[in-house]
Amino acid sequence: MPKYNKRKKGGSKVIDYSSRNLRPKTFYAKFTRNRNGSFELARVNVLDVKNQFATSIRRADKRDFTRALRNNEIVVS
Secondary structure: OOOOOOOOOOOOOOOOOOOOOOOOOEEEEEEEEOOOOOEEEEEEEEEEEOOOOOEEEEEOOHHHHHHHHHOOOOOOO
16 A cells, blocks of 8 residues: 655745845735724735746735734735
């Protein structure tokens, strides 16, 4: 019986927000506004473009996303 290599699932890639020569990335972020006026980030997804025909959506790290958003490394449009 052949043995198959099992891939470990989980663990997202870290997105480097500081490099300016990267391909532009599209993020899907779900914010919830609380009654006291503060915002809570529920989830962050990023659209990975592999080539002109293949794309995929994967989860991104909320903590890294909010840090980059706070440090003006992400432009909101």
